[in-house]
Amino acid sequence: MTRRLFTTNPRALALNYLFLALLAVITGTLLSLLMRIHRTWPNLAIPPHGVIRPEDYLALVTMHGTLMIFFVLTVVPQSAFPNLVLPAQIGAEGMAFSRLNAAAFWITAVSLLVLLAAFFVPEGAPISGWTNYPPLSALSAAGPGQTTGMDLWLVAITLFCLASVLSSANFLVTILNNRAPGMTFARLPLTVWSWLVSSGLTVIAFTALFVAASLLLADRHFGTSFFLPSGIVVNGIPARSGTGTPMLWLHLFWFFGHPEVYITILPGMGLASSILANFTRRPVPAYRLMVIATLLIGVLGLGVWGHHMFVSGMNPYAGTAFGLTTIAISVPSSAEVLTWLVMLFRGRLHPTTPMLFILGFLSFFIAGGLTGPILAQPALDAYLHNTFFVVAHFHLVMAMAGVFSIFAGIYYWYPLLTGRRMNELLGKIHFWISLIAAYGAFFPMHFAGLAGEPRHYSQLNGPVESFTRLIPVERGITWSAFLLAAVQLVFLFNVFWSARRGVAESGTNPWRATTLEWSPIAHPIIGNSPYEYAPAPAPGDNFLPQWEPEKPF
Amino acid sequence: MPATFTRHTVETERKDPGFGGKPPLDRRPTGGGGGDENWDSHHSRRHGPREQLIRYRMAVFSILAADLVFFAVLVSAFFVRQSATHISPSDGVVSDWHPLAPPPILWINTAILLLSAFTMEIARRQLFHEIDIMEEWLGLGRPAVRRAAPWLIATILLGGAFLAGQWIAWRQLAQQGLFFSSNPNSYFFYLVTGTHAVHLFLGLAALLFALAAMFRFKRVEMRQIAVDSTSWYWHAMGLFWIFLFVLIVFFQ
Numbered sequence: 001m002t003r004r005l006f007t008t009n010p011r012a013l014a015l016n017y018l019f020l021a022l023l024a025v026i027t028g029t030l031l032s033l034l035m036r037i038h039r040t041w042p043n044l045a046i047p048p049h050g051v052i053r054p055e056d057y058l059a060l061v062t063m064h065g066t067l068m069i070f071f072v073l074t075v076v077p078q079s080a081f082p083n084l085v086l087p088a089q090i091g092a093e094g095m096a097f098s099r100l101n102a103a104a105f106w107i108t109a110v111s112l113l114v115l116l117a118a119f120f121v122p123e124g125a126p127i128s129g130w131t132n133y134p135p136l137s138a139l140s141a142a143g144p145g146q147t148t149g150m151d152l153w154l155v156a157i158t159l160f161c162l163a164s165v166l167s168s169a170n171f172l173v174t175i176l177n178n179r180a181p182g183m184t185f186a187r188l189p190l191t192v193w194s195w196l197v198s199s200g201l202t203v204i205a206f207t208a209l210f211v212a213a214s215l216l217l218a219d220r221h222f223g224t225s226f227f228l229p230s231g232i233v234v235n236g237i238p239a240r241s242g243t244g245t246p247m248l249w250l251h252l253f254w255f256f257g258h259p260e261v262y263i264t265i266l267p268g269m270g271l272a273s274s275i276l277a278n279f280t281r282r283p284v285p286a287y288r289l290m291v292i293a294t295l296l297i298g299v300l301g302l303g304v305w306g307h308h309m310f311v312s313g314m315n316p317y318a319g320t321a322f323g324l325t326t327i328a329i330s331v332p333s334s335a336e337v338l339t340w341l342v343m344l345f346r347g348r349l350h351p352t353t354p355m356l357f358i359l360g361f362l363s364f365f366i367a368g369g370l371t372g373p374i375l376a377q378p379a380l381d382a383y384l385h386n387t388f389f390v391v392a393h394f395h396l397v398m399a400m401a402g403v404f405s406i407f408a409g410i411y412y413w414y415p416l417l418t419g420r421r422m423n424e425l426l427g428k429i430h431f432w433i434s435l436i437a438a439y440g441a442f443f444p445m446h447f448a449g450l451a452g453e454p455r456h457y458s459q460l461n462g463p464v465e466s467f468t469r470l471i472p473v474e475r476g477i478t479w480s481a482f483l484l485a486a487v488q489l490v491f492l493f494n495v496f497w498s499a500r501r502g503v504a505e506s507g508t509n510p511w512r513a514t515t516l517e518w519s520p521i522a523h524p525i526i527g528n529s530p531y532e533y534a535p536a537p538a539p540g541d542n543f544l545p546q547w548e549p550e551k552p553f
Numbered sequence: 554m555p556a557t558f559t560r561h562t563v564e565t566e567r568k569d570p571g572f573g574g575k576p577p578l579d580r581r582p583t584g585g586g587g588g589d590e591n592w593d594s595h596h597s598r599r600h601g602p603r604e605q606l607i608r609y610r611m612a613v614f615s616i617l618a619a620d621l622v623f624f625a626v627l628v629s630a631f632f633v634r635q636s637a638t639h640i641s642p643s644d645g646v647v648s649d650w651h652p653l654a655p656p657p658i659l660w661i662n663t664a665i666l667l668l669s670a671f672t673m674e675i676a677r678r679q680l681f682h683e684i685d686i687m688e689e690w691l692g693l694g695r696p697a698v699r700r701a702a703p704w705l706i707a708t709i710l711l712g713g714a715f716l717a718g719q720w721i722a723w724r725q726l727a728q729q730g731l732f733f734s735s736n737p738n739s740y741f742f743y744l745v746t747g748t749h750a751v752h753l754f755l756g757l758a759a760l761l762f763a764l765a766a767m768f769r770f771k772r773v774e775m776r777q778i779a780v781d782s783t784s785w786y787w788h789a790m791g792l793f794w795i796f797l798f799v800l801i802v803f804f805q
Contacts, residue, residue: 096608096611096612097608097612100612165616165619166616168615169612169615169616169619170612172611172615173608173611173612173615176611177604177607177608177611178608203615203618203619203622204618204619204622206619207619207620207622207623207626208622208626210623211623211626211627211630212626215630218740218744222733222734223733223734224733224734224740224744225737226630226634243637243649243737244634244637244737245633245634245637247633248630248633248634248637251629251633252626252630255626
């Protein structure tokens, strides 16, 4: 057990990361269900706690967002998956710096514990949302949870930043330096290109968040006022004021926050290309274009953060500029989506569970992505900002697309870890119910948002009756959320059951894939580009794995 | 050849005996690199000492890229804060930015740090001197280490002097009544110089480690890596300091 825990083997670390993310995702999901219960039945007493008060609701919002974004949507695609397959996919024997890699896991684990500890301190978890805008996050007097809970949040995030930067630096060196002979850049699988770009983004973005969190800690404890403006009054009592500006936090936070979106989704996009090529038995039609699009997304992703701040009091001309850069970044994203659609068109589709989940990913990515350019218009955003429309947008394009690509990855790479496949029937049940329930939970939020329903409000019925007619919509969302959570039990059962009882694989390459993680040879010499599947008219099922010597079809 | 070295033209001319027992001399001098001679091509290209050196160098550079962002963010925060104003009922738009006179000792400190960059670079180059490294690899002695050690010690002393100088600068400001939380400008000054000093402190620790490593490490290439990585870190800190110094002195 100790050897299992304190390992430097990347695959074992990947499992550690996955279990860490499992703990985070279970906690995060339970928190979201509590929120849904409260929104639908505000006066229901929940056994150990009692009725959820407004401040409890805000703490749930904050912790749900933080757990899901950092410890699930970042940890799995950007830490667990690279540890699982990155060295194998480039033909390396391991990571460039295996002890650094293990240290990053341990810092992440400590960070999660520190964050979860916020539930158990007096006054509880912080309540100012996962973005924690000052001045409310800078003042202990701003509400319950803004004392020790807020400090724990900041410490946890600082540690998480440190771990992410260290592990990404390691991935960068590994990709650039540890490739097998013959593994040129033009032969890298698109997942590896994605990890190259997302690791670069991590090094830049998480450092910015590291500074922001440290400065906020200084504001809270060392008497500075980077983010504290003048004239703050809390509950009628003048609070500690300063001469700083909360805008500085917004800029620093979103300079991290937007690249973070691409850090979570780029690995999924790379995986989508690989899985689509594998299960349509077609090469990726525009490999170079896909690489350029991935790089462009990385570069442009650093220049769009202001679209989170249109109504913050930022210069309106800056808003226009950020609107334009956001439209610009939708061009490479659309190029990737069109390439995937081309692959589906007249491809020989094999609807296995990983393929289905990638189709689900594609569906959510398009459905959520289409509202992106709408929110990127400063004029439209002025109305939609902080409504449920935004909640719908990012839960589809980031959360559901991200989670579905994670599921695809787990179903796809499961045989690597266990030598068995996960049960297909259970996988398909999991997929279809998840797909329907996820749309049921998040799609109606668009309409609630258009009707003006604000985020972060703990309940809709009260003395003001403007939103009472939205209550049936809310109830539908809640039941869909329950269904979505419940069907994940099928997945969990499948994971543990298939480890013992799944269909055992005879060879090392169950999906007849071309990339190196399935190679039966230990030290292959790479002779082929990553997606050598025979074009459609060719007879039979010809494919040329990267470990085979080069030969013409 | 299991270590990386720099070939000097003068030496090739001087030492070439013109008959067997030497590796072919058609190698080009490649700054800090070289070493891909075909007479040890049975080594896998991924495991050679040169590849190992490059791997560590790349790790140092990745971490330094993050560090660059770290200081860039601090500097942009400085500018945002400097231009921030608020509206007071009596005076209209007010800025609370009070220009701060940087203590003159900073100029001396800067000179000391620049000098330390030179001593560091000399020390680093000693470790890649072909003839010395060849001798160390053969186990005949440690000429490279012997030559590099004084320069490394000089760097440590200069780095220590820089940190002491920064300490004096802080004391001088404190005597003027400017402490960390006195006003926005003063806490930026302490923040920028303080975080840089922490980085240099880590750099000093790395230098001490490299000094010990030169004498303790059994493998020549590990000695080289210890000194090389430390020196790139040290150079980057010197470069960052110049940016920060210009910021502090000329952008009040």
